[in-house]
Amino acid sequence: MAELKLRLKFLFVSLLNTFSVPVLLSTLFDPWRRDEMKVSGAPINVELHAVWMNIISRLIGAVIRATTLLTAGLLLLIAALVGALALLLWLGWPMFVLICLWQVVRHA
Numbered sequence: 001m002a003e004l005k006l007r008l009k010f011l012f013v014s015l016l017n018t019f020s021v022p023v024l025l026s027t028l029f030d031p032w033r034r035d036e037m038k039v040s041g042a043p044i045n046v047e048l049h050a051v052w053m054n055i056i057s058r059l060i061g062a063v064i065r066a067t068t069l070l071t072a073g074l075l076l077l078i079a080a081l082v083g084a085l086a087l088l089l090w091l092g093w094p095m096f097v098l099i100c101l102w103q104v105v106r107h108a
Helices: 002-018 019-025 044-107
Strands: none
Touching: 002 044, 019 044
16 A cells, blocks of 8 residues: 555656646746847837737747646646556455455355
8 A cells, every 4th residue: 555655656746847847837927938028228119019029928938838737737637546546446456356256156
């Protein structure tokens, strides 16, 4: 039982590290690949263009990071369900064997 628990914990931690979930959460609204325009002292239309480009870059970054986070969450959910199923099968296996033996003895 302890080994199964340890393996499940390792699976969850490795999935979290594979998708860099803590980093993605902390940088969710950062610009995509640090693609940010900086202008100062430029005409107002250039500054407004830079602001819009920065907003779009942040939105692209947020969408890509959110998609990655959703994928990580889905895989964690699948891993939890498979782990729960494995635990149920592991706990139920002795009962299954006893039922099969009882059926064999009863019909013999």
